Amino acid sequence: MLRDSIPLRDKIRRWLPAVLQTVITVGLVLLLWLPFLPLLQSSPVQQVSYSELLQAIRDGRVQAVQISSGEIRALLRPDQASKGRNVPAHAMSATRPPDLYDPELLPLLRNKGVEVVGKIETPSLWRSLLVSALPMLLLIGFWTWVIRKMGRGGEALQFGRNRAKIYNRTQREKATFSDVAGVDESRAELVEIVDFLRNPEKYQRLGGRIPKGVLLVGPPGTGKTLLARAVAGEAEVPFFSISGSEFIELFVGVGAARVRDLFDEAKKHAPCIVFIDELDAIGKSRAGVLAGVVGGHDEREQTLNQLLVEMDGFDSSKGVIIMAATNRPEVLDPALLRPGRFDRQVVVDRPDLAGREAILRVHARKIKLADAVDLHVIAARTPGMVGADLANIVNEAALLAARRGAAAVEMRDLEEAIDRVTLGLEKRTRVMTPAEKERVAYHETGHALTALSVKHADPVHRITIIPRSIGALGATLQLPTTEKYLLTKPELEDRVAVMLGGRAAEDIIYNGVISTGAHNDLERATEMARQMVMRYGMSERLGNQVFGKPMMGQYLESTMSFGEQRNFSEHTAERIDEEVAQLIERTYQRVKDILSHRRGVLERITVELQKRETIDREELEKIVSETESPPRPAAA
Ligand code: ADP
Ligand code: MG
Numbered sequence: 001m002l003r004d005s006i007p008l009r010d011k012i013r014r015w016l017p018a019v020l021q022t023v024i025t026v027g028l029v030l031l032l033w034l035p036f037l038p039l040l041q042s043s044p045v046q047q048v049s050y051s052e053l054l055q056a057i058r059d060g061r062v063q064a065v066q067i068s069s070g071e072i073r074a075l076l077r078p079d080q081a082s083k084g085r086n087v088p089a090h091a092m093s094a095t096r097p098p099d100l101y102d103p104e105l106l107p108l109l110r111n112k113g114v115e116v117v118g119k120i121e122t123p124s125l126w127r128s129l130l131v132s133a134l135p136m137l138l139l140i141g142f143w144t145w146v147i148r149k150m151g152r153g154g155e156a157l158q159f160g161r162n163r164a165k166i167y168n169r170t171q172r173e174k175a176t177f178s179d180v181a182g183v184d185e186s187r188a189e190l191v192e193i194v195d196f197l198r199n200p201e202k203y204q205r206l207g208g209r210i211p212k213g214v215l216l217v218g219p220p221g222t223g224k225t226l227l228a229r230a231v232a233g234e235a236e237v238p239f240f241s242i243s244g245s246e247f248i249e250l251f252v253g254v255g256a257a258r259v260r261d262l263f264d265e266a267k268k269h270a271p272c273i274v275f276i277d278e279l280d281a282i283g284k285s286r287a288g289v290l291a292g293v294v295g296g297h298d299e300r301e302q303t304l305n306q307l308l309v310e311m312d313g314f315d316s317s318k319g320v321i322i323m324a325a326t327n328r329p330e331v332l333d334p335a336l337l338r339p340g341r342f343d344r345q346v347v348v349d350r351p352d353l354a355g356r357e358a359i360l361r362v363h364a365r366k367i368k369l370a371d372a373v374d375l376h377v378i379a380a381r382t383p384g385m386v387g388a389d390l391a392n393i394v395n396e397a398a399l400l401a402a403r404r405g406a407a408a409v410e411m412r413d414l415e416e417a418i419d420r421v422t423l424g425l426e427k428r429t430r431v432m433t434p435a436e437k438e439r440v441a442y443h444e445t446g447h448a449l450t451a452l453s454v455k456h457a458d459p460v461h462r463i464t465i466i467p468r469s470i471g472a473l474g475a476t477l478q479l480p481t482t483e484k485y486l487l488t489k490p491e492l493e494d495r496v497a498v499m500l501g502g503r504a505a506e507d508i509i510y511n512g513v514i515s516t517g518a519h520n521d522l523e524r525a526t527e528m529a530r531q532m533v534m535r536y537g538m539s540e541r542l543g544n545q546v547f548g549k550p551m552m553g554q555y556l557e558s559t560m561s562f563g564e565q566r567n568f569s570e571h572t573a574e575r576i577d578e579e580v581a582q583l584i585e586r587t588y589q590r591v592k593d594i595l596s597h598r599r600g601v602l603e604r605i606t607v608e609l610q611k612r613e614t615i616d617r618e619e620l621e622k623i624v625s626e627t628e629s630p631p632r633p634a635a636a
């Protein structure tokens, strides 16, 4: 139904303005020509000068004259027609000199026996009608055109209308899940969404509620937009796609209107998917640090509010699922992430080695590859790159191969393409050198091994040296086994220990040559130690006291605190600092001891990590038990 109606409407939309424009142009031309119309009608009349006309009267060639306020028209005697002129004419006309009353004219006419016909100037009925009605008609025509344009969401004058593109099955450039690689976990979650749309009954049978909003989160170029398109391609439902920045326009209030229209349209076409790309453009937190201090962002806020209202106002069981993508989830308004709105978040991460190889493979399908090409090697050379970069490399290599006239893309083309793309990337993403990669591997293993060794740490879920979140070079993911409401002092100390594990490993392996890589860890460790001393009364020297009083921000929902009010003496401040320093130092020594003792396994894991880039829990445990058999008792 949708697919059929759209091309027709499009056609109408396309030619309607053209027809109206022609009508208007013709009308305007007519209007300009109107004064000349009578002349065209009453030819052949020869235009002559006043003196020529007088001469003709004197010569007795004129039979009759008709005098009006601006003109004298003379009817020639039949035998005198068009003397000396190349156009035969039976009448001649001259403009009367304005403001000049010619006293000789009437006596002359009388002398020559010329018949004088006065003329009462009443313009013909049709002409006066035209003159008065045409502008009105044109105006009416123009406004009908404008109104229609606005009503149909055409191009030139659509202010309030949504600009969503509709992807559908028939689209040629449609994407499917087979075009997306290396982000298997994200893909698996979206497969479920597709299934929701295809057979909602299956999920609602037991009373479950279908999720309303799915937010794709991840660094730029990891394939969020592509994934959304693939969902559309797979789901076989209409797919309304619009970019967040398109909501924010010149006119205040337009963004909100556009959101309303988008959802109205979507409801009409349910089941369907609404995809808002770059959600952060509208979804930025309203309660930012400076909100209310510096003037508000009215337009964006209105748009955001409208989006929230629309998301609350419909029922996903009707089959409208909203997807959105962002690479800056941290700036999103918390209200957007509440249950009932974007309650599902799908992380689309940078791909690891295997992922990159898979992505290269997807893009290599489009080009002609020489047999000797080993995409695994290429994948190994591109840590930190995302899908968009890899697509770029494959394309660049194809161009290079074509330039040198080769029959197929060879290894050297791909290698050169990497160099080129890497150069361009230097500012955006860091692509690690082997030395850096080694250091990051030791660092992350340090965290992981500390977590494995201390008694109270959450189990290690996965270690990776692929820079995931912005600013971090690697990550050690720990999954809490149970949600904790209370934390004991040893548990907090172990957390600090795990945070310090990265720095400690670097310290041990590189003999004290440490790097900037631990910056964030140290920040968090210091903060936690300070909290333990100041907020939780966990320092023996200072006892069960709380120091300082936080000043909360202006807004309740904002978790930002605006610094702290000091309610203790200078002397106490010094002791707090000492206690914090001591806690950190003590813990650091403990971590260094642990890691030095387990140096063998530290190095084993690091080697493995450099090779594979990602190690998950089972693999990690296997390496540990193989290296240290029988396993050492965990040092507490
Ligand atoms: P994002 O929206 O996350 O910034 P895009 O989806 O726009 O990234 O990705 C840009 C292009 O990069 C895609 O069109 C595709 O060619 C390529 N690409 C990105 N990620 C992948 C992936 N996981 N698999 C295959 N190709 C990818
Ligand atoms: Mg995108």
Ligand code: ZN
Residues within 6 Å of the ligand: 443, 447, 502, 503, 517, 518, 521
């Ligand atoms: Zn670290």
